[in-house]
Amino acid sequence: MTAKILQLNQLTKHFNMGKGQILQAVNDVTFHINKGETFGLVGESGCGKTTVGRTIMGLYNKTSGDVLYDGQNVHNLDDNETLHFYRHMQMIFQDPYASLNPRSTVKEVIAEPMEVHGLYPNKKEQLDRVIQLLEEVGLNRDHADRYPHEFSGGQRQRIGIARALALDPDFIIADEPISALDVSVQAQVVNLLKNLQEEKSLTFLFIAHDLSMVKQISDRIGVMYLGNLVELTSSDSLYENPLHPYTQALLSAIPIPDPDIEDTRERIILEGELPSPINPPSGCVFRTRCPFAMDVCARKKPEWREVEKDHYVACHLYDETLNKTDHSDITINQKPVQS
Numbered sequence: 001m002t003a004k005i006l007q008l009n010q011l012t013k014h015f016n017m018g019k020g021q022i023l024q025a026v027n028d029v030t031f032h033i034n035k036g037e038t039f040g041l042v043g044e045s046g047c048g049k050t051t052v053g054r055t056i057m058g059l060y061n062k063t064s065g066d067v068l069y070d071g072q073n074v075h076n077l078d079d080n081e082t083l084h085f086y087r088h089m090q091m092i093f094q095d096p097y098a099s100l101n102p103r104s105t106v107k108e109v110i111a112e113p114m115e116v117h118g119l120y121p122n123k124k125e126q127l128d129r130v131i132q133l134l135e136e137v138g139l140n141r142d143h144a145d146r147y148p149h150e151f152s153g154g155q156r157q158r159i160g161i162a163r164a165l166a167l168d169p170d171f172i173i174a175d176e177p178i179s180a181l182d183v184s185v186q187a188q189v190v191n192l193l194k195n196l197q198e199e200k201s202l203t204f205l206f207i208a209h210d211l212s213m214v215k216q217i218s219d220r221i222g223v224m225y226l227g228n229l230v231e232l233t234s235s236d237s238l239y240e241n242p243l244h245p246y247t248q249a250l251l252s253a254i255p256i257p258d259p260d261i262e263d264t265r266e267r268i269i270l271e272g273e274l275p276s277p278i279n280p281p282s283g284c285v286f287r288t289r290c291p292f293a294m295d296v297c298a299r300k301k302p303e304w305r306e307v308e309k310d311h312y313v314a315c316h317l318y319d320e321t322l323n324k325t326d327h328s329d330i331t332i333n334q335k336p337v338q339s
């Protein structure tokens with residue numbers, strides 16, 4: 001049986017914006033990540049992916065729900081347990097330059113977490129470890145005394161990865177680690193992460209705003225919209241049989257290199273603006289942009305259903321009881337737009 005390393009139970013994170021306004025960044029999100037797998041978390045900007053990551057890391061207090069790491073509640077740790085926890089869990093960020101101190105050399109950037117944890121009192125051993133990490137991410141000892149601005153975006157992301165590996169973690173949250181990179185470099189960084197995962201038995205939460213690169217790296221994928229998880233399944237099943245209209249729209253937005261297929265395929269264009277998480281739509285949060293919205297969608301929040309084995313979706317289109325007993329309710333208000 002595969003062991004879970006992380007379990008989120010109905011995780012909710014709201015921000016109090018003052019004047020009685022509450023921003024619902026993350027609502028009732030439940031999923032688990034197995035040891036050694038890559039779980040992709042996907043959705044457009046502002047849907048709450050980073051907030052999920054930061055709340056898992058304990059950088060934000062949760063509003064409600066639970067985050068269990070190796071069975072331990074991460075928001076309930078004493079100081080000692082917190083220190084231990086941060087050795088096991090690390091984050092890689094989207095913009096490698098912003099996350100690296102420009103006044104520190106590469107060697108200092110990578111050694112900093114080791115110093116915080118007092119790992120190598122002997123400087124020679126520390127330097128050896130830094131060089132070993134540089135080599136593991138495809139750089140070398142000549143890079144150790146240089147500054148981050150001397151490197152390309154892809155190399156800077158390699159430095160960020162080396163730093164994340166410095167404490168020999170088990171679990172890494174990679175928050176849009178390739179979004180700022182050129183496509184050719186994106187593939188290199190994804191390959192590096194895959195190789196490191198195999199060598200070191202790492203588990204990844206891989207956050208991305210589109211589905212184009214995520215399939216290659218993820219075993220399972222969760223799709224978020226406006227703070228809610230709307231679909232979750234294996235990466236193959238998500239691409240072959242997307243159930244949620246939002247997932248279908250995200251997939252139809254991925255460019256296909258073959259011009260014949262690209263010209264003839266159906267593209268779902270989402271109408272309207274992304275609603276504000278301060279005042280989300282009633283019922284299903286996606287209904288204001290959904291090509292298949294029905295009356296019930298405004299009244300009732302769709303349940304999280306396992307529609308096929310290990311394929312979960314929150315959408316009234318898959319509510320069999322509704323289709324049988326309440327059919328008059330269904331008034332499809334828009335048709336998908338074909339390009």
Ligand SMILES: Nc1ncnc2c1ncn2[C@@H]1O[C@H](COP(=O)(O)OP(=O)(O)OP(=O)(O)O)[C@@H](O)[C@H]1O
Nearest residue numbers: 015023025044045046047048049050051052209277
């Ligand atoms: N510290 C904060 N205080 C107030 N609101 C916040 C805070 N952090 C995030 N938000 C809001 O929560 C919502 C979710 O943001 P989040 O950054 O988690 O989304 P995201 O999907 O990661 O987007 P992006 O890809 O742009 O980072 C947004 O409306 C954002 O403005």
